[in-house]
Amino acid sequence: MTDADVKNLLSDVKSQMHKALEHYEYELSKIRAGKASPMILDGVNADAYGAMTPINQLANITTPDARTISIQPWDSSVLAPIEKAILMANIGLTPQNDGKVIRLNIPPLTEERRKDLVKQVKNEAEECRISLRSCRREANEKVKKMLKDGLPEDSAKDAETQIQNILNDYSARVDKHIEVKEKEIMTV
Numbered sequence: 215m216t217d218a219d220v221k222n223l224l225s226d227v228k229s230q231m232h233k234a235l236e237h238y239e240y241e242l243s244k245i246r247a248g249k250a251s252p253m254i255l256d257g258v259n260a261d262a263y264g265a266m267t268p269i270n271q272l273a274n275i276t277t278p279d280a281r282t283i284s285i286q287p288w289d290s291s292v293l294a295p296i297e298k299a300i301l302m303a304n305i306g307l308t309p310q311n312d313g314k315v316i317r318l319n320i321p322p323l324t325e326e327r328r329k330d331l332v333k334q335v336k337n338e339a340e341e342c343r344i345s346l347r348s349c350r351r352e353a354n355e356k357v358k359k360m361l362k363d364g365l366p367e368d369s370a371k372d373a374e375t376q377i378q379n380i381l382n383d384y385s386a387r388v389d390k391h392i393e394v395k396e397k398e399i400m401t402v
Contacts, residue, residue, distance in 0.1 A: 220365070220373045223356055227377055230349045231384045238342035238388060242395050245331055245338075250277040250320045254307070255285075260299035262292040269296055273316075283307075283318040290314065328399050335395045339388050346388075350381045 243253050252275040259266040269275065273287040273296060287293050290313075297309045297316055307318045323331070354374055361370040 217369060219360060220357075220369060223353060223360075223373065224376055224380070227349055227353045227380055231346050231380060234342055234345035234349065235384055235387055237345075238338060238391065241338045241341075242335065242391060245334055245395070245399075249280050250283045250318070252277060252283060254283065254305055254318075255300070255303075258299050258303040258305070260292060260295040262295050269299065272296060281320045281322075283320070285309075285316040285318070286314070287316075323399070331399045332396050335392060335399070339392050342388050343385060346381055346384050350377055353377045 243251070244256065252270070255269050255275060258269050260269055260272060261267075262272055269285065272289070272292050273285045276284045276286075278284050285296060287296060293311060293313070293316065297311050300307065300309045300316070300318070307320070310317045310319070354377060357365070357370050357373045357377070360373075361367065365373075
């Protein structure tokens with residue numbers, strides 16, 4: 215076992231932890247903070263032209279103001295399927311169809327709803343932290359295996375310290391995301 219193997223392991227750990235953080239950021243982006251965002255419709259598919267198609271491939275999705283999402287289909291024949299898909303997606307918004315454009319009005323958040331959203335953010339953060347700790351555990355097991363395969367003991371200790379430092383760095387990033395999202399949600 216060489217130091218190059220340790221460097222590869224540390225690189226893999228960073229990559230895995232970065233993916234966990236990216237997933238957390240994606241999940242946070244789906245939590246509405248009372249502001250209109252086209253990302254609310256990510257994952258909503260409409261039955262158009264005989265296939266389930268993402269809405270963003272069927273229409274232009276914009277946010278004309280902070281409380282409205284506007285969906286303007288390129289083909290008016292898919293207006294009804296898009297409306298039905300939004301209702302079926304159960305995202306808590308009722309579409310308003312004027313025959314050309316579908317509008318989604320984002321209701322202002324109540325204090326109770328804001329607290330629920332903060333809880334949801336913290337639950338997502340805990341899921342991310344679990345993933346990060348799992349990455350650390352797997353990496354430390356690989357270091358122990360490398361130790362048995364001839365890696366010097368001081369190199370193994372250094373590797374474990376570096377893995378812990380990487381975990382600390384990513385945990386701090388998660389905390390920062392919580393702080394920012396909580397402030398965003400609680401701001402009236």
